Amino acid sequence: MGIVSWILVGLAAGIIGRVATGTSRGGCLFTTLIGVLGGVVGGALFNAAGQRGLTEFSVWSIFVASVGAVAVLLVVDFLLPGGRS
Secondary structure, three states, X not given: OOHHHHHXXXXXXXXXXXXXXXXXXXXXXXXHHHHHHHHXXXXXXXXXXXXXXXXXXXXXXXXXXXXXXXXXXXXXXXXXXXXXX
């Protein structure tokens, strides 16, 4: 995946992660950063479980990144309370 694909997948995953966890912290850049970091975390988790991680710009990649984004946001909310609406 190219840089633009990572940004688009990250933005979509970050939005899904924020909705799933109810986090209201940060803006568009924070959401994209959480989504991209979620893609890395989700890809590692899925690879460790024997599934394919992020390979191309697809719905599967957005799903994997969203799972990772939720995990990252749960850790961030645990470490820095006060981000829930």
